[in-house]
Amino acid sequence: MSNLRRHLAFLVLGALGLIILPYFISSRFYIDVLTLIFFTAYLGQSWNILGGYAGQFSFGGVMFFGTGAYVSSILLTTFGFPPIFGIFLAILGGAFLGLIVGYMSFRSGLKGSYFALITLAFAELLRVLANSVEFTGGGVGLFLTYAPGLSNLQFETPVGFYYFALVLMFISIAIVYWLEGSRFGAQLVAIRENEDAAEALGIDTLRCKIYAIMIMGAMGGAAGTFYSQKYLYLDPPIAYSIHLSVEMLLVTIVGGMGTIFGPLVGAFVLHTVNEVARHFIDTPGLSLIVYGLILIIIIGYLPNGLIGAFKKKEKKSGSNSLDKKRSREES
């Protein structure tokens, strides 16, 4: 409990800092980078709920993003439906896709690598479909017009999108913050730690996993609307890109799975690495090579990510009589 309260204080201070930050930054570049960090942290957080808390790794997390993006964009281009409402339908669309994918894969007992791969296949399936039907604009893609205004969720300055992304990220942190203290969160963690034991103790593991993927889907849907309103263009390779699926899991794993701030820390670190690498050698591929290396190192040596590594150090420097006792009992 005190732990959560400390988080809350941290949260409020950090939030205030991020809210007033644009008043001190005049560079459009930094605003854009921060916007992107919030956006990937938000997507990472959606991955974190299913992957970090419930322990079900997905390799196709982008499918919710892409579907949400298509929902609100098609509603806008075909029916003139304003994105400020469209975003809610994108959320519904993402959640519904989560329901379908979750029901199909979890009910047939897929887990571990098999679940990861089937989500990859679902994303690929949707990419092919989006490429083949007409109402998505097919391979040509969808062009949105730029008409700033709240009803379009478009803004005249980059700072507007900065706040949009910031709000999304705050919401995602609030969701996970709630999760940490709730029964549902405890049930997801129980499933992650030992699914049989969870089931034996009365947890409807199938239902919980489906709820988790639906939350992930809903969050991804909103991200889709954000993206299409910011960049005004959408095509199947963007909407269902494996790179975004990888980025979602990457920021979370690097920062720390199953933690409130893991995705944000990971997004911040990776984007910083990316910008720095770009600054020195602007050759395509370099920063991704570094990403790949970081992923391998983290999985191999820091399974709890940067936050986990930090916490461990904190623990080690403190009193460790309990640890000693434990190791004696084990031997």
Place this chain on the structure above:
Amino acid sequence: MLRVNNLTKKFGGLVAVSSVDLEVNEKEIVSLIGPNGAGKTTLFAMVAGFLKADEGEINFENASIVGMKPHQICQRGMVRTFQITQPFAGLTTLQNIMVGAYSNTPQTISARKKAEEVAEVVGMTSLLSQGADGLTVAGRKRLELARALATDPKLLLLDEVMAGLNPAEIDEIVKVIKGIRDRGVTIFLIEHVMKAVMNLSDRTYVLNDGKLIASGTPSSVAENPQVIEAYLGHGAAEAMAEGA
């Protein structure tokens, strides 16, 4: 309370459980004994909904529970523990027990309170903040028991909660189990440790090669020559007589 008829499970050619009939009444402590590989755990797994029976009926409180999932059976008031302990390794003892407690309340505060109460009952209060992966064998067995108990079961299925414990630890857990029964929980347990079973159970079933070969009071079962011959082996009769 629990009635099992003609329960059968085959793994390929092996008949792990063969047409077993048994019954557990309210407020009883009933034990199921038998050599390794007799099919005891398999029987529990079917009763608790983890394995699909090939044949047979399972009734809990006069309603069939065949085909139900483990969590549904737990919600009806029957919960099992695992012979090979299955802790939530990354969580603390308290968090482990709270998972069980949450089955009756969505409130974190009341789940925590319940977990602390249960820890008191099984004697784990001092271990509450310890990580489950750092518990000793005895600690893990207790944790299994505590988590199950936290779900407020009517019937508790305990699978070898005394295996691997030293005599002092066994005495303690026997006390705990008796205490649980006195609080009104019916107990059906698989055991290997003969002495404990003799002390603890009202009735005993003996399983061998998937078949029930004897049942009755512990002392009558212990004297049953078929049990001694087929299951306990030579020289075990005396050992048992001493134990009882």
Place this chain on the structure above:
Amino acid sequence: MISASLSMLPAAIINGFMYGAIYALVALGLTLIYGVLHIINFAHGAMLMLALYAAFFLFDLFNIDPYFSILIVTPCAFIFGYLIYRYGIGSLAKGKDQNILLITLGLSIIIENGALFFFSGDQQTVNLTYGFEAFDLGFMYLSYPKVISFFAALLMCAILWAAMSLTDLGRAIRAVAKERQGARLVGINVEHIFAVTFGIGIACLGAAGCMMLPIFYVDPYTGNIFVLVAFTIVVLGGMGSVVGALVGGFIIGITESVGGLLLGESLGQIGISLIFILILIFRPTGLFGSKV
């Protein structure tokens, strides 16, 4: 339209067989690794891409015919696979199967972007002197490279199968696949066998890359195309099944070419992910069980 498609059906099926044999070889490497080590190599596609580049550069710089390169690239791929398992994947991946998936994902990111960094994103192809010669089957033309690749791939599969069933090494690998602990007890160096198996799996890619280059192209993203294809074949045939990989390869090759013919270029690609999803959901052991 439909009748025009139907008249091209036999050609599509034969084309499917041609590609299917190479797919089978790619999948064979994946399924062998899975069957013995129980790990899923997500970098399989990226490593195939490397093999394609190896064959390309051998041709481009030294004018070595890709089919001859098989003799060079295959052993190099074996060594690459052996080392990368022994000193990388094997020691890093403890516990959860997802970890290996993630580590090999990291590896594929590194390989893919390393290729982008060093070789640029341009598509590369080779022009062989006999590249445009073809057999006339009456209803279709079948280019020499396709036919050569088809038989070379089948030959490789046969060699692998023979090696697995007839040699001591093959027996040791099968013993490890079946009973890790038992194999250890009778004195087999299990870690070595793991690395050798991984090496053989990657060697399959080396050979497949050489056979594929004359009838395909290579760029840093080529691997992505084949990741899902290879996984689909493997789950279709049953994880760990050699016969399954072969049959699965043909099924996927034909599905792809017939799908492209009947559903069009774009929607035709749907078959692979759809088969993958349906098999995992309805028949996760594949069509041929799951034993090596």
